Amino acid sequence: MQASDKAIINEIKALTDLIRHHNFCYFQKNAAEISDYAYDQLVERLVQLEKTYPHFKEPNSPTETIGEKPSYRSPLVHHPLPMLSLAKTYSEAEIVQFVARVKKIAPDLSISFVCEPKIDGVALCIRYESGKLVAIVTRGDGTAGDDITQRALQCMQLPTVIEDAPLASFEVRGEAFMSKASFKAFNDKRKKEGKPLWANPRNITAGTLNALDIDLVEGRQLAFYGYSLYTPKPFLATHQEALAWLAKWGFSTLPIYKVCKDVSAIMTYIHYWAEHKNELPVGIDGIVIKVNEFDQQQLLGATAKAPRWAIAYKYQPETAHSTLENITFQVGRSGVVTPVAHFKPVVLAGTYVSRASLYNAEELARRAFHVGDTILIEKGGDIIPKIVGINLAHRKAAQQPILFPQSCPACATPLYRAAGEAIYYCPNKQRCLPQLKGLLLHFVQRRAMAIDAIGPKTIDALWEAKLVQTAADLYKLRYEDVIQLAGFQALSARKLLANIQSSKARPFDRVLFALGIKHVGDTLAKTLALHFACMERLQQAPLSELLAIPTIGATIAQHIVAYFQDPDQQALLADLQSAGLQFSLQQQAIAELPLSAKKIVISGTFHYFTREALMYCIEQAGATLVTSISAKVDYVIAGQKAGPAKLAKAKALAIPILGEQDFMNLIRYESLSCI
Ligand SMILES: NC(=O)c1ccc[n+]([C@@H]2O[C@H](COP(=O)([O-])OP(=O)(O)OC[C@H]3O[C@@H](n4cnc5c(N)ncnc54)[C@H](O)[C@@H]3O)[C@@H](O)[C@H]2O)c1
Ligand SMILES: [Zn+2]
The missing domain is CATH 3.30.470.30 (DNA ligase/mRNA capping enzyme)
Known part of the structure; x- marks a missing residue:
């Protein structure tokens, strides 16, 4: 084989894999990583290569397949x-x-x-x-x-x-x-x-x-x-x-x-x-x-x-040229540093745009932007504009590329990058301002503690006045503190305090989510709340118990354990508990579980659930798993090759037989987030 053949085989293989990856993102995850135009260009290149070199075509090439595999969740x-x-x-x-x-x-x-x-x-x-x-x-x-x-x-x-x-x-x-x-x-x-x-x-x-x-x-x-x-x-x-x-x-x-x-x-x-x-x-x-x-x-x-x-x-996506004015580096609540390009405002798909996120350090290094560069910005149906090109012919001489900073733009702490990750973090969790303010904003947001009276401006004001540094400080605020803040009057100050008070009624899973533990989104917070029922049990949970939960992998489990071992977080939790936040699942919540006190038999194998995951979900939904069919059984969940004798007995006793999808509907699958 000649060297040039090898290069062509490699290009065909790389393009085939890349297109399959984008098909998966687009059709399965509903979250495309590149524009349709960029995707269509990749396919076009592969079609041309396959036409010229049909003998190098990969089996099952994406140029010949349609869409993606069905989900197998439903019939x-x-x-x-x-x-x-x-x-x-x-x-x-x-x-x-x-x-x-x-x-x-x-x-x-x-x-x-x-x-x-x-x-x-x-x-x-x-x-x-x-x-x-x-x-x-x-x-x-x-x-x-x-x-x-x-x-x-x-x-x-x-x-x-x-x-x-x-x-x-x-x-x-x-x-x-x-x-x-x-x-x-x-x-x-x-x-x-x-x-x-x-x-x-x-x-x-x-x-x-x-x-x-x-x-x-x-x-x-x-x-x-x-x-x-x-x-x-x-x-x-x-x-x-x-x-x-x-x-x-x-x-x-x-x-x-x-x-x-x-x-x-x-x-x-x-x-x-x-x-x-x-x-x-x-x-x-x-x-x-x-x-x-x-x-x-x-x-x-x-x-x-x-x-x-x-x-x-x-139609080609709408594009416009603009001039790059600057790249800033934003620090998120979890310490991730993201480069953001700022350019002269241009109208694209009917709206003004002047910023585009650049995702990570690798992308910044690959593109080597210079201030003053003429850039091409694209905005298709997407709301987020992207920089898709730089006109190098217009680049002024003697300028330097914009580099990713070595230290945090907010607190000057040297940045850290985990092996194999493309992301830089600022590790200064205790003192890095955007991280601390970001955590507070996360805590008060509607999906968490829903303290609607507090937005970014109030967080800034409370911070400047040295009244609030952690979420627990919110619960120590007094009327005299709030009324002295710019823009607050008697009514708005009382409203804010009442809003903070009422947040104490938010259920345990919302409190868990509000803490901002890395990787713990609102669905995982629900799973943890249902599994451990109270903060104390979760705080003491060994790694092995977390790993036994089907949705939790090693990285997430380690983050959760590390969070609860951190003395700063322990102090925060103690403060929040004495402030009166919900640190355990309310009885009422348990009674409201979708399958409370039901008895369930499972039979067969399933497309979507492993047997363990299904058993786990049944328990999480408040039901008990039993092995044999009797008049006391409420439901049978039948998969492929379900035992015919079991099914016949269930039918004779008029016990409802559910498919996988019926079961997921019944437990409001997404809201429990079991797998
Ligand atoms: N951005 C990405 O990463 C990514 C990845 C995969 C696919 N895609 C997009 O999906 C396309 C491939 O998907 P596709 O195979 O569904 O092709 P397609 O969407 O380009 O064309 C076929 C589809 O067009 C739709 N359609 C809309 N109006 C129609 C009309 N009046 N008559 C007939 N059909 C009509 C139908 O759903 C039909 O299935 C790509 O060209 C790309 O645009 C993007
Ligand atoms: Zn920092």
């Missing part, structure tokens, strides 16, 4: 007709080639195209039998997806009965999404509640439809636009007619689709919506061009990945 549903992806391009020349290709296959026919917006959401297929909605299924890997009927109906308005359906069974395919207005309202609410924001409407749509906890989905308003109708027997002649039927049956369709006869009409449509897409109520990332006649679609057929009768023209 798998096969698609009688595969749900494919779309061929896509960012180049107008390729649209011209597409039209030419289509015309070549059917040269004697007059061909028309339907141009319609490409909505940036999640593809769903809705099945109807005898005019009734029977299932809503995700695309999954194109051949089978997840049945999400219950969840989807909870957050979307869909026609559940179609009175005048001329066919016994059919499928409506389309895109679920969140409108721009609902997304903004939802994120504004989360901001007020101190919760992390969703990056874009597509992520929240996918997150909602994948949610394990149906209660979490409540209040999230999604919409659905139908873009195709699949029938077992031909029933209509054109795609345009299908769209008209969908609208007649009560499906929302974007009424801006247009039938175009030639390339020039297609281009006019593409250009028009490039200018006007921000005016639409829903985010679109391109235009889909489809051959209108179904007969002609059949003639053109499909590849394994996409139909040959359609193509998506994708």
Whole structure:
């Protein structure tokens, strides 16, 4: 093998792995790490390499697969007709080639195209039998997806009965999404509640439809636009007619689709919506061009990945040039130092932007920014802008790159970097101002102690006046202290003190979360509260007991143990306890556990739970596990290969038999966070 072959094999392998990684982030975690444009460039490069060197192609290449594996959380549903992806391009020349290709296959026919917006959401297929909605299924890997009927109906308005359906069974395919207005309202609410924001409407749509906890989905308003109708027997002649039927049956369709006869009409449509897409109520990332006649679609057929009768023209993300003014280094409450780029304000996707986070030291070193650099900033559907390029030709000579500081920008303590991590920390937990103030802000936020009267400004004022340095100091505040602060009057001072007093009623898990122990988010705080029931037991818990909890790995367990062994934290906890905070689970909370006093039998193996995790969740939900079926048993949870004798006995005794998903719904899985 030649050296150049080796380099190509390596590039193909690296690209294949990288694309798989991004597929996982995008489709499974709903948290893309790179823009769609950057992702599409990676795929394009791999497609080209595979075309030139087909013998080096990796088996199961992501250029030939669709979406991601179904979750296996809910029953798998096969698609009688595969749900494919779309061929896509960012180049107008390729649209011209597409039209030419289509015309070549059917040269004697007059061909028309339907141009319609490409909505940036999640593809769903809705099945109807005898005019009734029977299932809503995700695309999954194109051949089978997840049945999400219950969840989807909870957050979307869909026609559940179609009175005048001329066919016994059919499928409506389309895109679920969140409108721009609902997304903004939802994120504004989360901001007020101190919760992390969703990056874009597509992520929240996918997150909602994948949610394990149906209660979490409540209040999230999604919409659905139908873009195709699949029938077992031909029933209509054109795609345009299908769209008209969908609208007649009560499906929302974007009424801006247009039938175009030639390339020039297609281009006019593409250009028009490039200018006007921000005016639409829903985010679109391109235009889909489809051959209108179904007969002609059949003639053109499909590849394994996409139909040959359609193509998506994708709009490039909005970008703008600006000048880098500075990079500052922000210290978070856990001591993590993050570089933030500040640049001359520019308008992108309708809003002014002037800052972009650079994530970590490695990224800063790799990009070697200089003050005054001309930078290219990109903002797609995402709310967070990114720096995607530097114009080196514009760089002024004799400037030095901006380096990551060696010591904390706030307290000058030398920074520390754990082996194998890309992040620098300031280890000065006791005196580093942004860390201490960050901890206080975390403590008062709505998800923690919900002391709403205190925001960043009040924290600053209390700090300046040397009244508050730790969370425990809040509970020592007196009226005379607060009234002397700038901006406080009798009423506001009393309100603040009342707010602090009422925070003493917050339950034990919220107190645990409020402490800001590294890695202990609100769900893990709940798990710890349920498992240990009181602070004292948790404080004394050996590493082995923490490790026995399925959600806790070695790093988290070590952090928790180290936290409770730290004398400063012990002093803080003692102060908070004497202030009267809830240091144990309330009896009432135990009685409210979703399966209190229930008896459960499990049988078989499970997709999502290990047997140990399932047993743990049952206990955490307040139920008791029993081994044999009797009239005293409340539920049987049956997995694959569940014992037939057990199931028959349960049926005879009319004991409800639950699948894995039913059980998760019952225990409000997400709120207990068991695995
Ligand atoms: N940023 C990342 O890391 C990352 C990772 C993986 C995938 N992605 C994005 O996902 C894309 C690949 O996903 P894909 O296979 O779903 O392709 P796609 O989203 O580009 O195109 C196919 C999909 O378009 C949707 N669609 C919207 N409007 C439509 C309409 N009017 N008619 C027909 N279909 C319509 C359908 O859901 C269909 O399944 C990538 O091109 C990229 O944009 C991004
Ligand atoms: Zn510091």
